[in-house]
Amino acid sequence: MLIPHPLLGLRDAQEFTYLGDARLIDRPDPTAPDAEAAFCDYVFLRDNQAGAHRELWFHEQGDRSWLVVTRDTVTHEVLCAELARDVALSRARCSK
Amino acid sequence: MTDLRPITALGTVTPGYASFGALDLRENAGLALASLALRRGTLEPTPFGLTLPEPGRWVAWQGVAALCTGPDQWMIEAEGRAELDFSAELKQVAPGCSVTEQTDGWVAIEIVSRAGTGLEALLSKLVNIDLANFGPGGATRTGLEHMSCFVIRRGDVHAAVLGARSSAGSLWHALETAAKRLEEKVA
Numbered sequence: 001m002l003i004p005h006p007l008l009g010l011r012d013a014q015e016f017t018y019l020g021d022a023r024l025i026d027r028p029d030p031t032a033p034d035a036e037a038a039f040c041d042y043v044f045l046r047d048n049q050a051g052a053h054r055e056l057w058f059h060e061q062g063d064r065s066w067l068v069v070t071r072d073t074v075t076h077e078v079l080c081a082e083l084a085r086d087v088a089l090s091r092a093r094c095s096k
Numbered sequence: 097m098t099d100l101r102p103i104t105a106l107g108t109v110t111p112g113y114a115s116f117g118a119l120d121l122r123e124n125a126g127l128a129l130a131s132l133a134l135r136r137g138t139l140e141p142t143p144f145g146l147t148l149p150e151p152g153r154w155v156a157w158q159g160v161a162a163l164c165t166g167p168d169q170w171m172i173e174a175e176g177r178a179e180l181d182f183s184a185e186l187k188q189v190a191p192g193c194s195v196t197e198q199t200d201g202w203v204a205i206e207i208v209s210r211a212g213t214g215l216e217a218l219l220s221k222l223v224n225i226d227l228a229n230f231g232p233g234g235a236t237r238t239g240l241e242h243m244s245c246f247v248i249r250r251g252d253v254h255a256a257v258l259g260a261r262s263s264a265g266s267l268w269h270a271l272e273t274a275a276k277r278l279e280e281k282v283a
Contacts, residue, residue, distance in 0.1 A: 007151035007152070007167065008151055008152050008236060009152070009226065009229065010226065011225075011238075012224045014224070014239065015224075015238060015239055060244070061237065061238060061239035061244045062236070062237050062238060063151065063164075063165060063166035063167070063169075063236075063237055064165075064166050064237075065166055065167060083167070085167065
């Protein structure tokens with residue numbers, strides 16, 4: 001399987017390690033009043049859909065960047081890959 | 097006083113050297129290395145006159161060279177300056193950036209083809225990268241026999257591999273074995 005790295009082009013999936021659902025980027029606010037329930041969902045609940053799935057991959061044997069890879073879980077086709085940093089910044093999560 | 101004698105990454109007094117057909121493998125013990133990372137909001141410096149390269153690229157200029165190691169991160173090389181405090185020099189010409197000494201963390205192995213051929217055949221046995229897009233000036237980090245290495249294409253007939261110093265022997269063995277098999281195939 002080849003992953004289209006946004007900076008380096010097509011790279012072998014063997015160079016990457018897999019973390020999981022890209023929703024892990026959206027860490028709940030620990031100071032919010034419903035933090036306990038929100039963290040329970042964040043840690044334990046995942047959608048297990050058939051079709052396009054956004055997931056976090058780490059380019060371990062490469063430039064050490066985190067990617068958000070959109071993959072079709074039915075066909076294993078990789079639909080797109082973005083830098084996780086760009087995804088997080090676009091959501092103003094790290095606005096500093 | 098204890099008589100301390102420096103050894104190279106391969107554990108010998110003189111740098112490793114081996115020749116297989118047209119391919120020469122040579123340990124580059126004199127290469128100084130320092131990493132350079134931009135901090136948020138800092139401008140990209142031009143250390144020693146180098147224009148820092150794009151991802152996947154390597155540039156050389158007057159004895160120093162730089163390769164991109166990740167977003168906003170580079171490794172700076174200085175030929176023959178391993179015995180000097182190169183990171184301090186780099187720090188002075190890269191104000192506001194994070195500079196870390198790397199020289200003794202790595203082993204550098206230069207691969208030169210004397211006949212002008214065989215380099216791509218060797219790389220294709222070792223690394224899983226698209227060699228059609230890896231001409232002179234290309235540099236990338238990739239897996240080489242499960243070791244994470246930087247592979248640099250310094251020229252048409254010259255490539256280099258930077259690997260972790262702690263696995264220098266395994267890296268040398270991998271390169272030597274692949275070069276030897278190529279030589280046997282040609283012979």
